[in-house]
Amino acid sequence: MCREEILIIDDDPVQIRILCNILGDDFAIRFATSGKEGKELASTFPRPDLILLDINMPDMNGFQLCRELKTIEATKNIPILFVSGRIDDADQLLAFNIGAADFIPKPISPSVLKARVKTQLELVSKNKALEELAFTDGLTHIANRRGFDKRLADEIRRMMRDGKALSLMIIDVDNFKSFNDHYGHTVGDDCLKSIAQVMKKTLSRATDFVARIGGEEFAIILPDSDVEQSCLVAQNLLSNLADKNIPHCQSAQSDRVTLSIGITNQVPAKDLNYEQFFKQADQALYQVKRSSKNGYAVFSES
Ligand SMILES: Nc1nc2c(ncn2[C@@H]2O[C@H](COP(=O)(O)OP(=O)(O)OP(=O)(O)O)[C@@H](O)[C@H]2O)c(=O)[nH]1
Structure with missing residues (x-):
């Protein structure tokens, strides 16, 4: 020490x-x-x-x-x-x-x-x-919503200052209600823990950041990353979770647990605020949820 x-x-x-x-x-x-x-x-x-x-x-x-x-x-x-x-x-x-x-x-x-x-x-x-405890999610031991809020605000400021692109992913577990209903809440909790581990394993840079921001909702922040790099992370995450093979016999999408991922990416402009940035990733997530789930989409203004 x-x-x-x-x-x-x-x-x-x-x-x-x-x-x-x-x-x-x-x-x-x-x-x-x-x-x-x-x-x-x-x-x-x-x-x-x-x-x-x-x-x-x-x-x-x-x-x-x-x-x-x-x-x-x-x-x-x-x-x-x-x-x-x-x-x-x-x-x-x-x-x-x-x-x-x-x-x-x-x-x-x-x-x-x-x-x-x-x-x-x-x-x-x-x-x-x-302080560490206040910023950590008790179930998965990754950052919680409070830790995420602080980190996202910090990274928006840092990337704005450095003129570099920032990516935010909002990630939602597909059909998790039916998973809980079928397998029980304890297995549901274990599933969330496994997903958090897969996310941590998927991220390679020390500055990448993952948090559980709600019940079955996660977020990933990728500083200094462009759209292509972020899509690659999303693809790796989906494939690493598929490899984990967590059964979900009630899912309409697959016989395994899957994720939907909304991505937004930009060099934060002076007038960009936290809520706008978050909303963009959330809109992209909504697009995936409305279509096939088990995939990702990137936010675009049009
Ligand atoms: N086991 C467990 N379940 C949770 C936790 N937090 C939220 N949930 C459950 O997650 C489920 C989320 O359900 P919905 O919001 O309907 O979403 P969904 O079934 O995943 O449907 P889609 O998002 O459309 O794919 C609810 O049944 C919540 O009870 C938790 O900490 N542990």
Whole structure:
């Protein structure tokens, strides 16, 4: 397991050395000797898990830096612990009011510092786990609707900025009501789990994304992909599911479970919003459902 990383921001090299000596055995340490350098390092990927921040620095006061880091999306959730000899109540109150996680007075007690750092890191890791849970579908363990909404909005913005094409697929299991009625709800649940696995297996790029967005409805986001590439993914998905051979004796389309897929693809324009994009894929899906099911269609304006 890789070690958690602490960023020390302090203009005094002696102070940095003291903190490194206390924490260096348990954590990876980076340091900056000015507020400006600290701000850069805090925003650089991989970002630190925690920041120890001095108050008095020549170029930038620690309070000012803390305020700035708390307004930046990439750094706002990194816990900041002030380390300072200034321990009056007003300073401590100010530190907490601007988002500091803790305040460590000098002279530093090594064991107290370690304990406070550990407490903050545990809190971060619990928050991360909770957030992950909030974005995960309990049945299939892929992303849920909330995770999908966030990712789609992010990708629309990212592809708009980069001028690249984005694909969205809305996927619906065919005749799933009759599947449940015939095989029972538990087998229905297992079927949804298998479909989610097939979807994950079908996607090859790290940036591809799959979610369960409703009962028997799934979605796939393919960033930086054109129509041809997206159709290929849809064909692979249909054929991988056919290979999985999940029986459906009540289906009018096949004796196996099948899917209908609606696809929309475009370089997001400035005025494109989330709802429009989603609606396009949904319209394409409706077209497949109205015709033969077990297939895919691409949205077109005409
Ligand atoms: N087992 C199981 N079934 C679910 C779940 N969520 C939704 N369903 C079922 O999925 C079925 C969807 O049925 P419909 O919307 O009528 O669609 P369909 O039968 O697939 O028909 P078409 O979409 O036209 O092919 C309903 O019977 C829901 O109860 C779930 O989590 N587990």
